[in-house]
Amino acid sequence: MVGENSQPQHSAGNGNHTFTQQKSKVVNQNQSDKLIISRTDDVTVIKLNRPDRYNSFNREMALALQKALDVCFVDGTRCAVITGEGKAFCAGQDLNEVTDPNGPPLKTILTDHYNPIIRKIRELNMPVIAAVNGAAAGAGANIALACDVVIAKESSYFMQAFSAIGLIPDSGGTFHLPRLIGWQRASAFMMLGDKVSAKDAEAMGMIYKVIADAEWDTYVQSLSQRMAGMATKGLALTKRALNLSLNHNLYEQLNFEEQLQTIAGESSDYKEGVQAFLEKRKPNFTGN
Numbered sequence: 001m002v003g004e005n006s007q008p009q010h011s012a013g014n015g016n017h018t019f020t021q022q023k024s025k026v027v028n029q030n031q032s033d034k035l036i037i038s039r040t041d042d043v044t045v046i047k048l049n050r051p052d053r054y055n056s057f058n059r060e061m062a063l064a065l066q067k068a069l070d071v072c073f074v075d076g077t078r079c080a081v082i083t084g085e086g087k088a089f090c091a092g093q094d095l096n097e098v099t100d101p102n103g104p105p106l107k108t109i110l111t112d113h114y115n116p117i118i119r120k121i122r123e124l125n126m127p128v129i130a131a132v133n134g135a136a137a138g139a140g141a142n143i144a145l146a147c148d149v150v151i152a153k154e155s156s157y158f159m160q161a162f163s164a165i166g167l168i169p170d171s172g173g174t175f176h177l178p179r180l181i182g183w184q185r186a187s188a189f190m191m192l193g194d195k196v197s198a199k200d201a202e203a204m205g206m207i208y209k210v211i212a213d214a215e216w217d218t219y220v221q222s223l224s225q226r227m228a229g230m231a232t233k234g235l236a237l238t239k240r241a242l243n244l245s246l247n248h249n250l251y252e253q254l255n256f257e258e259q260l261q262t263i264a265g266e267s268s269d270y271k272e273g274v275q276a277f278l279e280k281r282k283p284n285f286t287g288n
Contacts, residue, residue, distance in 0.1 A: 034061035036085060037068055040221075042078035042228040042287075044068075051086030056094040057139065059104060062113035069120040078287050079228035080124065081220065082147065083131035089156065092138025095165075106167075114139055114171045121146045122243055125236040126287075127227045131220045132198070132207070137161045142171035145180065148239060150207040151223065152198040153216050158206065160190045179246065180206050231269035232287040 036047040046068045048055040055061075065082075072080045084090055097103045104112070121128050121143070130147035137159040144150050144158070152158075160177070162169050169177070169190050178186035181204045189196060198210045211219045227235070237260045245253050264270055268288040276283035 032060055032064040034058075035064045035068055039077070041225065042076065043081065043224045044072050044075075044077040044079075045081045045083065045224070047083050047085050048090055049085045050094075051084075051088070053094055054088035054091035054135065055084040055086065055140070056091040057113065058094045058097045059109075059113060062109075062117065066116050066120060069117070069124060072126065073124060077126060077228075078232045079127050079129065079224050081129045081131050081224050082143070083220070084133050086134070088134040088140075089130075089132045089136040089144065090140025091135060092140045092161065110170055114143075117143060118146045118172045122239075125239075126232055127235050127239070129220075129224055129227070132156050132158075133216065135159070139171040142169065142173035142176065145176045145206070146172050149223070149227075151209050151211055151220070152201065152207055153213050154198055154210050155213050156198045158196045158198075158201050159193060161193050163191055163193045177206070229285065231267070231273055231283075231285045233267045233269050234264050237264050 034049055036049045038045045038047075046065065048061065048065070050056060050058070050061060069080070071077075093109065098106070098109070127149060128147045130144035130150040132144050132150065132152035134153065134156050136144050136152075136156065138161045141158045141160060160169050160173060162173075168174070173190070174186075177190070180186075181189075185204060188194070196204075196206065198207070201207045202210045241253075241257060241260055244256055248256060269283075269285045272285060273283050
C-alpha cells in the first residue's frame with residue numbers, strides 16, 4: 001500500500017514517452033480509463049493511468065490491472081510490460097480511498113486488490129517487465145519488484161514508504177526485497193523509508209538495469225520485443241523453477257528442474273532452437 005500522499009518531491013522525467021509503433025494499437029479490454037493498454041505484435045504494454053494521483057491505486061485501477069493480466073494469459077501475448085503514465089510509476093495506494101468512510105478496509109485492499117496482482121504476475125506464463133519510469137513507492141515499488149525483469153529510468157527512485165504512516169510493507173515486499181538485497185538493507189529501507197535511487201538500486205541488485213532517460217523509449221521497446229521473440233515457453237518454465245526455488249532445498253530443486261527440462265525438451269521451440277543452431281540461422285520461436 002502507501003499512497004499518493006508519499007508523492008515524489010521532484011520530477012522523475014518528463015513523462016512524455018510512448019511505446020507505440022506503426023503496428024501498435026491501443027486496446028480497450030478493461031473498459032476502464034485507469035489503464036492505457038497497447039499491443040505491438042506479441043508485446044502488451046499496460047500503463048497505469050492516474051497521473052494526477054501519481055498513478056496511485058484505487059479499487060478500479062487494481063481490478064483493471066488484474067483483468068489486463070488475465071487477458072495477457074489467453075490472448076497470445078508473449079511479453080507484458082507494466083509502466084506508468086506521466087512522471088511517476090506508481091505511488092502505491094491512494095490514501096483518499098482508505099480514509100473514505102465508504103471505502104474498502106485495509107484487509108480488503110490486500111485480499112482483493114494487491115495480493116491477486118502479485119500472484120498473477122508470478123503465475124503469468126510469460127516474462128513480465130516492470131518499466132519504472134518514475135517514482136515507485138509503497139505497493140508500487142513492490143509490484144515492480146515482483147516482476148521478472150525490472151528496468152528503471154535514471155531519474156526514478158524506489159521507496160518503502162509504509163513506516164511513515166505506521167504500516168508494514170505489503171504486496172510481497174517482505175518476501176522479495178530481502179531476497180534481492182539481503183536482510184540488513186531490506187530491514188533498514190523498510191523501517192527508515194529511505195529513497196533509493198535507480199542507480200543505487202541497480203548497484204545493490206534490487207533491479208536489473210538503469211536506463212538513461214533519453215534512451216528510455218527505445219530501450220523498453222527493444223527489450224520487450226526481444227523477450228517476446230525468445231523461446232517464451234522455456235522462459236515460462238524458468239519462471240516456474242525460480243518461483244519454487246525459494247521453497248525447495250537443493251535436491252528438491254534438482255528434481256523439479258528435471259521435470260521442467262523434460263517438458264521444455266518436448267517443445268516446438270526446443271526443436272526449432274536446435275535446428276536453427278545447426279543451420280546457423282536465427283530461430284523462429286513461437287512460444288510452443
